[in-house]
Amino acid sequence: MDHFFDxxxxxxxxxxxxxxxxxxxxWDREKLKSQIRTLERANERDYVDIGKSVYEKFENHELTDECCIEFCxxxxxxxxxxxxxxxxIDRIKGE
Known part of the structure; x- marks a missing residue:
């Protein structure tokens, strides 16, 4: 019986x-996935900032790139x- 328990x-x-x-x-995989998601979110914020910057140039008539002009x-x-x-909507509210 001792053998069984051993x-x-x-x-x-x-x-x-x-x-x-x-x-x-x-745990290690999930930590790495979390780091990837954090980096991806940072990239998304930068993409938005780039887009805003390009659009501001468009509004100021400073943009020359045709591709960007089409998007703008x-x-x-x-x-x-x-x-x-x-x-x-405002007109309907006013009725």
């Missing part, structure tokens, strides 16, 4: 070691549509 103890110890290693692996014109058109829709 073997059981060894198996439990081995299993605990394996579970511990797997837990550490998962599309933004400007949508902004006008938003303003028209807001006026319609």
């Amino acid at each position: 073997e059981l103890g060894k198996k439990l110890s081995e299993t605990a070691d394996i579970v511990g290693k797997k837990t550490n692996e998962i 014109e599309a933004i400007e058109k949508r902004q006008e549509q938003i303003e028209d829709l807001q006026k319609e």
Whole structure:
């Protein structure tokens, strides 16, 4: 019977070691994934800032890149549509 408990103890110890290693692996992977997400969010903020900077140049007639001008014109058109829709909302509220 002692042999049974010795073997059981060894198996439990081995299993605990394996579970511990797997837990550490998962923890390390999740930390790395978190770092990746943080870097991606920082890039997204920078993309937005770049876009705002380009649009400000467009508004000031300082932008010469045709590709960017097309995007800015599309933004400007949508902004006008938003303003028209807001006026319609205001008109409906006033009725």
